[in-house]
Amino acid sequence: MTMESNFWLTTTSMPTASPGDLPSHVDVIIVGAGFTGLSAAHALAKRGTTVAVLEANTIGWGASSRNGGMVLTGLKLSAETLAKRYGLDLTRRMYATSLESIDLVEQLVREENIDCSFSRCGHLEVACKQSHFDAYARSVEVIAREFNHQLRIIPQNQLGGEIGSGIYFGGIVDETSAGVNPAQYVSGLASAALRAGACVYENARVQNIQRSSQNGSAGFSVLTSRGSVFAQNLLVATSGYTSAATPALQKKIIPIGSFIIATEPLAPDLARELSPRNRMIFDSKHYLHYYRLTPDNRMLFGGRAAFFPETKNTIHRSAEILRRDLIEVYPQLRDTKIEHAWGGTLDFCFDTMPHAGQAQGIYYALGYAGHGVAIATYLGTKLAEVMSGVKTDIPYAVIPFPGAPFGLYNGKPWFLPIAGAYYKVLDWVS
C-alpha cells in the first residue's frame, strides 16, 4: 500500500500560482485556497475587485483536494433536528441552499469548462440497523412535505439494485446529489479564479491580522510569511486548518480527522456488482463510512477511523481499520489491493453547523463538518456578493455561533478521545 498518497492528486495538477511578490494593497484578501476561498475569489474577480488569495501551502492543499467528492443535498444534521432547533422557516431556507449549492457547482463546472467528472449520480444512505431504517420513512415524509424535495426509500429486499452488500437494512436514495473528482474541481476553480483576474499566492501563511487604515480607508494589515498586504476586506476560508492567526475562530472549530483508502482499479463487472448505479454511498452511523467508485473504477472508502487529524501514524492506523471495515461491507474485495491511503481535517463547530458572516469586521465561512463540497462553494460565492454590496440572504449568518461550553477550549481538542469513545458507544446503543 502506498501510504500517505492521495489518489485524486494522481489525476490532475494544480495551476501555477501568481508569480512575484505579494502586492502591498488589494481590495480583498482571502485566507485559504480551497473551495471556499477560490469560489469567493472567482466571484469577486469577475466583478472587477482586486483579490489576493493567501495560501499557507499550495493551491487546494487542504480538505478540498482530499475529500470523497460527494456533492450532497441536505446538511450534516437531519432536517428534523434543524427544524426543532431553528424553526421551519429558517430550516427551509437552509435546505434550499443545500440544493442551490449543487446547482452552483454544476453551473461553475459547465461555465468554466472544469473537467472533473461531475455527475448527478445521486446518493444512497444505507441503514446499519432496523431502527435506523424505520426512521427513514418519517424523514422522507418531512422532507417531501416541508421542503418539497423527493427522496426514495429502498426496502431491504430491493437494495441489491443499489449496492452489492448484504449487511444493510434498507436505504434512501436522493437523485439530486452528485459526484465529482474534488482535486480536479479545486484545480479548475483555481484556474477560473486566476483567469478572472484574482491572484493566488502559495507558501504565504497568514501570521497576524491587525485592523489598520491606508490612505484614509479602513481595513486590515495582514502579516504573512512572505510579507505584508493591506486590504479593505478580509475573508477567512481556512476550514479545519484554522489556526492561531485567527484566534477567535480557532476557538470555535474542532479539527477532526477523516481518512480514505482507495483500491486498485476493479474489473468493470465487479465495480457494477458493488455499486450498480454508481451512487455516492454513506451509512447511518455517527462514526460513519462513506464510499464510492472513482471514475476509473476504484472503490474509495472513507471514515473517521482515527479522530485526530492526519499524520503518518493516524493515516497508517486508519488505513488498516478502513480495510477491515471495507471487507465487512464488501467481502468481494478481500483479495483486492489497497493502493492509496490519505487523510484530511474536517471542521466541526460546537453545533455541527456551517457558519458564514462577519465578526470584528472579518468575513468567514466554515464549519462544514464533512459536508462542504457544495456548501463551501456556495458560501464563498455568497460572501463575495455581500462584499460587493449585493443584498444576499445567508441563513447561516443569522444563527448563533457557539463556542465551547464554559469556554473550555483554546483550539487544542483535548476532548477528542472522549468524544470518539462517546460516539462509538452511541453507535452501539442507538
Ligand SMILES: Cc1cc2nc3c(=O)[nH]c(=O)nc-3n(C[C@H](O)[C@H](O)[C@H](O)COP(=O)(O)OP(=O)(O)OC[C@H]3O[C@@H](n4cnc5c(N)ncnc54)[C@H](O)[C@@H]3O)c2cc1C
Ligand atoms: C477526508 C475528507 C473527506 C471529505 N469528504 C467530503 C465529501 O465527500 N463531501 C463533502 O461535501 N465534503 C467532504 N469533506 C469536507 C470538504 O472537503 C470540506 O468541507 C471543504 O473542502 C472545505 O473547503 P475549504 O475551502 O473551506 O477549506 P480547505 O479546502 O480545507 O482549505 C483551507 C486552506 O486554508 C489554508 N490555511 C489555513 N491556515 C492558513 C493561514 N494561516 N494562512 C494561509 N492559509 C491558511 C490551508 O492550507 C488550506 O489549504 C471531506 C473532508 C475530508 C478531510
